[in-house]
Amino acid sequence: MKIKEHCGIVGVYADNSTFITYESLKLLQHRGQESAGITYLKDNRLVTVKGLGLVEEALDSRLLVNAKLSIGHVRYSTTGKGSLDEAQPLSNGDIAIAFNGTITNYYKFGTNTDTEFIMKVISEASNIKEGIRRLVDLADGAYSLVIMTKKGELVGFRDPKGFRPLVLGKINDGYIIASEDSAIRQLGGKPLRDVKPGEMIYIKDGVIESEIISRDKVSFCSFEYIYFARSDSIIDNVPVYNARVRLGEILAENHGVDADVVIPVPESSIPIAIGFSRKSKIPLEYGLVRTLVAKRSFIMPTQDKRNAIIEEKFGVVRSVIEGKRVVIIDDSIVRGNTMKKIVKMVKDNGAKEVHVRVGSPKVKYPCYMGIDFPLTKELIANDKDEKQIAEYIGADSVEYLTVEEMVKAIGREDLCHACFSGIYPLKFSYDFRHLESVFKKVS
Template sequence: MISKIKEHCGIVGIHNVPDAPRIVYETLKFLQHRGQESAGITFLDKDRLSTVKGLGLVEDALDPIILKSSNFSIGHVRYSTTGRGVIDEAQPLSDGKIALAFNGTIPNYINYNVRIDTEFIYEVLKNQEDIRQGIRKLVDVADGGYSLVVLTNKGELIGLRDPKGFRPLVLGKLGSGYIIASEDSAIRQLGGIVIRDVKPGEMIYIKNGSIESEIVARDEVHFCSFEYIYFSRADSIIDGVSVYRARVRLGEILAENHPAKADIVVPVPESSVPIALGFSRKSGIPLEYGLVRTSVSKRSFIMPSQDKRESIVEEKFGVVGEVVRNKKIILIDDSIVRGTTMKKLVKLIRENGASEIHVRIGSPMIRYPCYMGIDFPNKKELIANDKNEMEIAKSIGADSVEYLSIDEMIKAIGRQDLCHACFSGMYPLKHSYDFSKLSVSMKG
């Protein structure tokens, strides 16, 4: 059976910086929000690449004490939809000569004799004498959304962003060397200098302290809207657009076009807080923290299986009873995917005495699977697939539910080149994919 893999992860590569593996370790903690299932680090040890990896959060999966001194290293935190949580699928993937860390999905890997798309990338790269030629070949044959970093035993560091620019990737300066990472916020938190975003279709090649740039392929850009809505850190800036500012605007437009009479606005921490702030400012309804997120909680959306998601929801939220009691509440969240979290939250808030709960969502209705790296594997799991807003409200126990439209979302984020396939069903890919049937059909 073909493994159903989607990788929405965090990646980092460091070139010519003393103690690079330990810096990668710290960077992975700054990117922990992008993946909680496993973590791994590869570093150059003399003329061979060594890899350490484990399951769970970075501090549980990796022991920094065993990391050797090296000036060259890459790392990865993983989120997938396999539900397997096995160490052999953790990254980086390496044979001692080439190591790669990958963020995204390449659906047409199922046409090749490999288990997962990361193996597909590795097979393409290892069969080319020159790593740059391998990257060119990969871009030519791969269909999907991805960014990746590659390290070789020659000390070469490569960063690549797919031609449609689905996933973010950033180049920075760190001391005497360079860093490539999923988000600029991690580079700044390390004390590094952000140089620029890697361009869609661009390969960054670094060797001996020298950088070469090549646009390997050009295509129409379709950046993942969910990076702004949920995945990226609020203090990140992607392609010149502030994630925080985009989320505030989502809330402002939500208040303008989807109001409700209420006493307070309550955000679902953490990614929806700027959305709730924008809603509160525009509507004039005060913002209150009626929900408290525990400090040890994980992001339930990126847990690999439904039973784990449900158990995490029970653990991660507390309700401030005196805030919600006898109040009409506008409950703000960034999205509703399966409805698991929202249904439980509405129930918890009602049990603490809220008189009305009006749910407002800072994204459009998620109706379709994603084939570019988000965990929307099939339509049956999506609560909006076969329900309208009134039916969703009834299903989750809310008094009302309203979402942004696709046009409202685009206006709020301020980019016309967004991918909205999970909302519209319009996939900017060469092929269409149905993982539930494990089939691929040509779109032309």
Template sequence: MMKIKEHCGIFATIGENSVKYTYDGLKLLQHRGQESAGISYVEDGIKTIKGLGLVEEALNEKEVLQIKSKFSIGHVRYSTTGKTTLQEAQPLSNEKLSIAFNGTIANYFEFGNYSTDTEFILDFLSKDIKEGKDIVYAVKHFMDIADGAYSMVILDDKKRVLAVRDPKGFRPLVMGKIGESIVFSSEDSAIKQLGGKVLKDVLPGEIILVNPDGKILSDKVPSTSFHTCAFEYIYFSRADSKIDGVSVYMSRIRLGEILAKNHPAKADIVVPVPESSRPIAIGYSRESKIPLEEALIRTIVSKRSFIMPTNDKRKSVLEEKFGIVEDAVKGKRIVLIDDSIVRGNTMKRIIMLLRNSGAKEIHVRVGSPMIKYPCYMGIDFPSRSELIASNKDENEIAKILGADSIEYLTVDEMKQAIGRDSLCTACFTGIYPLKRNYSLQVMESVFNR
């Protein structure tokens, strides 16, 4: 059975210090994928180096920095399809093309026996090019038949780099400049931290081609409606990023403010689950006038449990993930703030730790709606059976987790907080903004990890 996970980070550089900037960019996008990392570059043809683990584990920095190519693309992986193997780590390349891809092609299984959707993309584009088609034509042809979410960067043997964002704009992609070098990144925060300037968001449906001489061409396929993933704002993206001009940090602050206003709890302290929940907790504390305490301490070695490839690995990560400041929680009524609850593994253990440390009451407030449906646009919950909220109400969930109460935002409250209506809410509503309707049973059988 095929397996799924996801969220990835991509980076590309055209110009001086290309491979160095791409390498450093990937490190700044590490939160988007921790399974593998890789870089493709042009030097007497396309060369690709990649490895398993974090960027600094997967790639030898000393060797990387000796590469003098001016054309490179890179990838950190958290796989949507396939397995955690070096063979399936990205970028995926052949002698003509290399692909670094963030998203999920929901219908890729209909086109052949591919182990990953990235393999399908590479094969599809390569066939068109082999038949003499121009690379932009090949990309447009792919966009015509592909259904799903994709932001990707493409490198060819002619030293051209393309940046592509799907017509719905599910996944973010940004263009910038560092010195005289053109860069593309999954998030603008990485560009800014490298001392660069953000030029623009790649628009939904846009294809940007950078030629070897630096000349930039832009094309676009029709795009009727945008559906950027709400989880980019809630959880995945760095708080210092902006997506399509909307601040992730301020969105999370407003999520907390609306959560406090519409879902109050009588409590002594507000406690965030680190890291992405902190701005939500700040917003909740400000609005409710309940003081915030950093009573959960995340261990330095901990990784994001949600993006671990298997449930066993997620649970092993939880064992060493949090410490409790007992003096802050003993005898206290706590509002425990989390950005989202998918499977419930993390929350159940945190509540147990807080109880053992003397917490009097624990009221969980969640800065997103209940996740009831699988995602086939690039996030790791492909099966309803994995989702704690798929067939339970708030009272049932509170009982399972060991909380005194739990309340979530509604979809409308979430949209109000983020400040845009053009969001993908499929995992909350079961309404998938894809080209076609798919049977959930079929999709679960194809994508279940």
């Protein structure tokens, strides 16, 4: 059973839509590695193909037929068995859904998953537009989604708080809706704009309509800028790369250390390390080499799989760190497993000192909006101060950004920082101890 996802989604209305969708999913692979799927419209039927693993493992592009309309999904699950049944898009023959996010209150409506809840709500409506309106009234959580119907309709929707990114673009003779604009640009398309919070994009027969269904106080996920999004993406007019560089600059200004070399944990930490190096004047070196076969350990579905990935993920350039005081820059520390192994590797390769600086605040609270740290006991910073964390991971020191410093660096006030601050911007009130028990039962 699955209750939340942080994934990559795409919807295409254009000639060769299935192949555009396939290539888009490869460019959104960083958002999900567990499964991939495509649904396309052919002869008034919705046809779904999906499989487990990376896009090129899960989908055989030779089996895709040309179609004008299709949607796709790459999955990063936070709970579940990792089975093909859980892979998306989800289709009932009339509509198909690709979903990125979490419906926190889905279980109150007698459904087993949040995607099943969306399917139920929309299927019971008189038409797709009315279904989206009803979904907004009932659902609480963080989500973006694309939906297609056997009538040839394509819909994109971003929740009223705008937690998750979604972008509208032009491609070839038609339109594309995707999680990030970088995928659209790399395919030769033209991003038109971000889908606004609470906005429904409706495309039928090449005609596009938009409607603001509902608008709430915006609360965009700060982890998109810190980790999830590609560095070349621009989200709500804020370049992700620039935000990450500023995270590093402020980290150096307020949490500096005497050292000989700065090394980033690839990949999302590289711009943060660039900013730290520029501001601190400590040389930046590529001391950790990420192997090309390694997946993103943070978004692996189980702890055993995360540990296995960590073992094969990094090599160390001994000549860069031997006999030196090293600053390791990472975007975040959640459980501490990855960093503990990295610190040991660096010390085993001759580092004189190892200091860790983190381009985000301490992750102290569970996330109920789609990030993979639902249980309090898994969070190293929940019950440890910086000195205790340093001792646990074997570092000489550890320092993090504050929430205020992170907000300043990213450059927008309307961020969700619940995992750092414990302030949850959800629509309804919850007993979060009860929510955690629900998450624990399905983990």
